[in-house]
Amino acid sequence: xxxxxxQEVLDKIAAKFGEQVTVIGEPHSLLTVETGREQIxxxxxxxxxxxxxxxxxxxxxxxxHYPEQxxxxxxxxxxxxxxxxxxIRVKVFVADGDVHVPTATVLWNGANWMERETYxxxxxxxxxxxxxxxxxxxxxxxAFPMRKEFPLEDPNRVDKKDxxxxx
Amino acid sequence: xxxxxxxxDNDPQSELSTLNxxxxxxxxxxxxxxxxxxxxxxxxxxxxxxxxIHRAFEKxxxxxxxxxxxxxxxxxxxxxxxxxxxxxxxxxxKLAGITMxxxxxxxxxxxxxxxxxxxxxxxxxxxxxxxxxxTGFLYMMEYREEIYEIYEEICGSRLTTNIGxxxxxxxxxxxIAFNKIRKFIKEFPPVxxxxxxxxxxxxxxxxxxxxxxxxxAETALSYSWSGPLLxxxxxxxxxxxxxxxSSYEDFDFEIPVGENGDVYSRFLVRNEEMKQSLRxxxxxxxxxxxxxxxxxxxxxxxxxxxxxxxxxxNMEALIxxxxxxxxxxxxxVTEVYHAVEGANGELGFYLVNDGGRSPYRLHFRRPxxxxxxxxxxxxxxxxxxxxxxxxxxxxxxxxxxDA
Numbered sequence: 001x002x003x004x005x006x007q008e009v010l011d012k013i014a015a016k017f018g019e020q021v022t023v024i025g026e027p028h029s030l031l032t033v034e035t036g037r038e039q040i041x042x043x044x045x046x047x048x049x050x051x052x053x054x055x056x057x058x059x060x061x062x063x064x065h066y067p068e069q070x071x072x073x074x075x076x077x078x079x080x081x082x083x084x085x086x087x088i089r090v091k092v093f094v095a096d097g098d099v100h101v102p103t104a105t106v107l108w109n110g111a112n113w114m115e116r117e118t119y120x121x122x123x124x125x126x127x128x129x130x131x132x133x134x135x136x137x138x139x140x141x142x143a144f145p146m147r148k149e150f151p152l153e154d155p156n157r158v159d160k161k162d163x164x165x166x167x
Numbered sequence: 168x169x170x171x172x173x174x175x176d177n178d179p180q181s182e183l184s185t186l187n188x189x190x191x192x193x194x195x196x197x198x199x200x201x202x203x204x205x206x207x208x209x210x211x212x213x214x215x216x217x218x219x220i221h222r223a224f225e226k227x228x229x230x231x232x233x234x235x236x237x238x239x240x241x242x243x244x245x246x247x248x249x250x251x252x253x254x255x256x257x258x259x260x261k262l263a264g265i266t267m268x269x270x271x272x273x274x275x276x277x278x279x280x281x282x283x284x285x286x287x288x289x290x291x292x293x294x295x296x297x298x299x300x301x302t303g304f305l306y307m308m309e310y311r312e313e314i315y316e317i318y319e320e321i322c323g324s325r326l327t328t329n330i331g332x333x334x335x336x337x338x339x340x341x342x343i344a345f346n347k348i349r350k351f352i353k354e355f356p357p358v359x360x361x362x363x364x365x366x367x368x369x370x371x372x373x374x375x376x377x378x379x380x381x382x383x384a385e386t387a388l389s390y391s392w393s394g395p396l397l398x399x400x401x402x403x404x405x406x407x408x409x410x411x412x413s414s415y416e417d418f419d420f421e422i423p424v425g426e427n428g429d430v431y432s433r434f435l436v437r438n439e440e441m442k443q444s445l446r447x448x449x450x451x452x453x454x455x456x457x458x459x460x461x462x463x464x465x466x467x468x469x470x471x472x473x474x475x476x477x478x479x480x481n482m483e484a485l486i487x488x489x490x491x492x493x494x495x496x497x498x499x500v501t502e503v504y505h506a507v508e509g510a511n512g513e514l515g516f517y518l519v520n521d522g523g524r525s526p527y528r529l530h531f532r533r534p535x536x537x538x539x540x541x542x543x544x545x546x547x548x549x550x551x552x553x554x555x556x557x558x559x560x561x562x563x564x565x566x567x568x569d570a
Contacts, residue, residue, distance in 0.1 A: 027501045028261060057404075058391050059506075062530040064519060078504060078517070078532075082388075082404050089504070110391030113540040121225075136218035136569055145226060152230050 002086035004052070006031040009088060012053060016046055024091065032089040037101045040077075040092050045107055047079055047088065055079035055088060061104065061114035063122040065147045071095045075124055077104070094124070103129040121146035183211055186551075190219050194555045196293060197565035201543060208550050213543040217536075221569040228529040232494025233259050234333055236529070241327035243533060244567040246289050247282035247510040249318070249330045254507035257412055258516040259333045262503045265467050270458035271335045272414035273451040277348060278321070278330060279413070279507075280444040280451075284355070285314045286510030287395075287437040290562040294434055295366060297559045298375040303365045310358055313351050320344040334471035335464020348452065352445050359445075363438055373431065380545055380557040382428035390541045393534055394512025396561065399436045400428030406508040417454065418447050430560040469496050494524035511535050511562055535567035 006026055013021050013033065020039050024032040035043050047055040059078035066072050071093035080087050092101060103126040104111040115126040116135040123144035126132055134141065143150055189200035198219040204211045224239045231239075240251035253275050260267065267275075288311045292304035315325040321344050322330040322337065331337070366372045382392075387400035397404055405422045407415045423439035425432030464471050472491055473484035490496055500522045506515040515532030538561055546554045 028503055030504055032502075056388055059513065060515060060517065060530070060532040062517060064528045076517070078515070082402070082409075085409050087504070089502075108391060109386075109389045109544075110537060110540065113536065114391075117536075134218075136221040138218075145223065150226075152226055 002081075003084040004081075004086055006086070009053060009086060012050065013043070013046075017043060030087050030089055032091065034091045034093065037092050037094060040090070041102045041104065041106065043090065044077065044079070044104055047090075048107055052084075053081060054083045055081045055086075057082050058104070058108040058110055058114075059087070061111060061118055063118045063124055063146070065122060067148050069093070073099050073122060073124060075101050075118065099123055100125045100127050102127050105129055120144075123147070182206065188551075188554075190216075194297065195558060197563065197568075199539075199558070199563065199565065199568075201546075203546070203551070203554075205551065208552070210546045210549050210551060210554055213546050215539065215543045217539070218569050220565055224570050225529055225531065228526055230525055232524050233496075233498075233526070234491065234494075236526075237331075237333075238327065238329050240531075241329055242566050243531060243570065244286070244509060244511060244514070244535065244564045245326055246564055247286035248326065248328045249278045249282040250507060250509050251514065252328060252330050253279055253413065254505065254509070254514050254516055256331055256333050257507065258503055258505040258518055259470075259498075260465075261505050262501065262518060262520055263333075263467075263470060263498055265334060265465055265470065267335065267413070267465050268458070268462045269414060269417075270455055270462045271464060273455045273458070274336060274340060274463065275331065275413045276415065276418070276451045277448050277455075278318075280447045281314050281317060281348070281351075283444050283510050284441050285311045286562070287441050288314075290510075290560070291362075291434055291437050294376075294430070294556060294559050295372070297556045298372055300365065300369070300372065303362050306358065306365075307362055310351070310355050313347070313355075317344060317347045317351065320347055332464070332471060334467045337472075339461065339463040345452070348448065352448050352452075356442070356445060359438065359441055366434070367438075375553075375556060376431040376434060376560075377429060378427075379430045379553045380428075380549065380560075382541075382545070384428070386541075387428060391537050392512065392541070393537070394509065395433060395436045395440060396428070396512065396538055398423060399425030399433040401426060406506050406513050410506065412505070412507060418450050420447050430556055433560045496524075498522060506532070509534055511564070511567065512538060531570055533567045533570055535563045536570070539563045539568055 009031055021033050021035045024034050047053055057080040059080045062076050064074045064076060073094050075092045077090040094101060101124060103115060113135060115129055118124050119132055120134045120137050121144060184205050186203045186205050188203055189195045190198045200216040201213050203213040228236045228239060237252050237255055240255045241248040243251050288307045292307045295303040318328050319325055321340055322328055382400045384401045387397050401424055403422045403424050408422055420443045423436045425436045468487045473487055477484035478488045498520055500520060502519045504515060504517045506513050512534030514534055517530040518526050519528040521527040
């Protein structure tokens with residue numbers, strides 16, 4: 001496994017950010033922390049540029065929707081330190097109606113399309129993104145389809161009603 | 168909301184012209200559109216448009232039980248679908264805390280490495296076609312067919328394999344399958360050698376590929392490149408070595424690394440990887456012989472379907488059969504990120520589970536999607552013909568790009 005433990009990563013983060021970063025857990029030994037959007041770029045930048053941590057590889061950016069939460073939209077970053085072989089997951093939750101997060105393209109060029117995809121499916125607006133357009137869906141779509149309220153099937157279809165299937 | 172990437176050439180003095188490369192152009196091997204602004208033969212700037220075959224897999228996956236998601240993963244990178252299948256099975260197994268018997272791990276390794284070879288055969292063969300050498304492609308394609316016959320022997324299908332199950336394989340490899348695998352690893356190395364002879368020191372090929380689209384290690388990392396592309400740029404990141412899954416730690420193999428990330432070094436890295444895959448398969452075949460021959464799945468009745476005869480005659484088997492088919496199996500409420508080394512790079516599955524019958528959220532980290540975003544920026548200043556071979560050496564698979 002990795003050359004540094006999750007606890008060491010955590011100590012480093014705590015020394016720099018203190019209360020601003022909270023630990024969610026270590027599901028399957030992958031350290032998961034949560035922070036606010038005010039310091040997300042500072043945190044990602046710190047993780048990337050710190051001389052010992054070196055989370056230089058941005059694995060993925062995606063989002064998740066919990067409709068019943070106070071802050072329903074979560075943006076999830078997966079980083080990987082290729083030097084230490086440690087991964088970390090960073091989450092930021094934002095309120096509905098104010099789904100704004102600063103862009104990570106200032107740190108990684110590769111964040112560009114990942115953020116476009118997240119915007120496309122969840123409507124997360126990445127402030128400062130150079131080219132925030134839809135990427136996989138059609139341009140004139142108005143909904144954000146990966147949100148939970150968006151139905152999988154077209155609700156107007158009459159041939160797919162549940163009673164046809166004995167449900 | 169009109170935001171199509173269109174360049175306006177209203178200026179009558181302008182000497183630039185707009186060129187639509189794709190979406191269905193024979194040179195792009197898939198549905199890729201790039202709107203390029205050209206100065207003669209040289210690309211001034213370009214915009215990629217993707218999503219032509221977007222099929223909303225992540226949304227569909229939220230409505231399906233775990234075992235029904237495997238066919239969706241087939242259709243990501245359809246040139247090496249067994250790797251996707253195995254990656255997904257392993258994600259669910261990691262979620263449920265299932266450990267595999269060694270023999271199943273080795274069987275999986277064989278299948279995944281065969282798939283990697285099949286994928287690299289296509290990529291490197293087609294790269295030859297794009298530079299004007301058709302022979303190598305036809306010569307190698309024959310052996311992709313051999314690999315597909317092995318798949319066929321194991322699971323019955325060829326392209327979208329849906330191979331294996333959560334908890335193991337649906338049936339044991341039969342003798343014909345083992346014989347075919349042995350035949351393949353015996354017959355393929357000379358062919359690969361001959362293929363390399365055709366290309367590696369071929370003057371025309373080198374002129375077309377060497378120094379084309381070089382990528383520094385910093386740029387590649389900054390764009391989150393992974394797989395053969397990142398390795399060609401000089402970084403030895405391979406998920407198989409770094410976070411071994413499916414008992415890859417038992418195998419002895421090298422990670423080939425290129426020098427400057429140009430098309431030529433990507434070609435060499437892929438060829439070398441095929442050789443390493445053959446090595447791994449050979450070791451796996453030897454290791455399998457030392458394992459008990461009748462084990463092809465783990466003992467996990469709540470995930471692995473019981474044999475049909477038992478379902479009809481055994482109460483417990485019937486219950487498990489019903490529970491699995493209806494997706495009523497209990498799974499821990501947690502989140503998992505599992506990565507496998509796909510043919511194009513790190514293929515990740517991020518699964519958030521709420522204990523229900525289907526994932527709460529499933530996200531695929533698709534290497535093609537992430538690798539392809541550098542294409543338009545890196546094409547700037549390139550000749551159109553170079554951009555074409557650059558695209559084929561990126562090995563972007565439309566299914567994986569658009570999910």
